Amino acid sequence: MEEPDGVRVIARNRKARHEYEVLEQVEAGIVLRGAEVKSLRDGKASFVDAFGRIDGGEAWLHNLHISPYEKATIDAPDPVRPRKLLLRRREIDRLNSKTREGGLTLVPLDIHFRGGFAKVTLGLARGKKHRDRREDLKRRTMQREVERAKREAARER
Template sequence: MGKDTGRKLIAQNKKARHDYLILDTYEAGLVLTGTEVKSLRQGRASLADGFAHLDGGEIWLHNVHIPEYSQGTWTNHTARRKRKLLLHRAEIDKLIGKTQESGLTIVPLALYFKDGRAKVEIALARGKREYDKRQTLREKQDQREAQRAISAARRKFRG
């Protein structure tokens, strides 16, 4: 029995793309316990309130909810504990430098298995204001309407 290949998505943070302007993305490994991995393999996790924080030259993931493993014993993990992110030193230094700027934060976008290992996609992001969110929604809606009009015109032209 070989290792899993490819990317198997566990959880996504769709609200982050709505609430933040994504400037840069990184792929990071996670330091997990055995029961956390088993719980993730069942496809159970939530990134809704998650954020990353710098502490002592390391990056930690906070408020990511990985529920307790149902068949776990007394060795089970805490659902919302802080988890260490595994990144290259150059990436950590770059993130430290960028987050010193005002208004930048690190948010998790997706949690997935890549070649059998748990990974998290984190993003360097700037919070959007309310009018920015409305403008983004309006642009998406206009794009959708334009695509609909183009496809309707193509159908009419063919038919």
């Protein structure tokens, strides 16, 4: 999935946009070991239960599953180990204060390659309530019906 600006998206966390209201996005580098990069290039990543956290002044990504590369040597790292995120000190401090102040969390939105480097897009997000999810579903359904009606009206002309 090559995009025009040289970004190749490996995996998207589609569930994140459904369960969270994303307030802002931050792109961070991700520290990988050994054949994890090759495994990512093959698209072997899963976001189930993945989240970001600021610990000890460093940003970490927890529970991101990167499957071991089949052709790698014996010493494959743990698939769900915490992975360090590369952000500037100011960004880390700002994200730390926003997550501590109230109700916000760091959610990974996608993993991509930019210029040969693996990056993760983090979203500073607030959890949606059940009624918010229902309202979003209703809004999308109504929008889809409006688009369908426009297409049918254009065909009849």
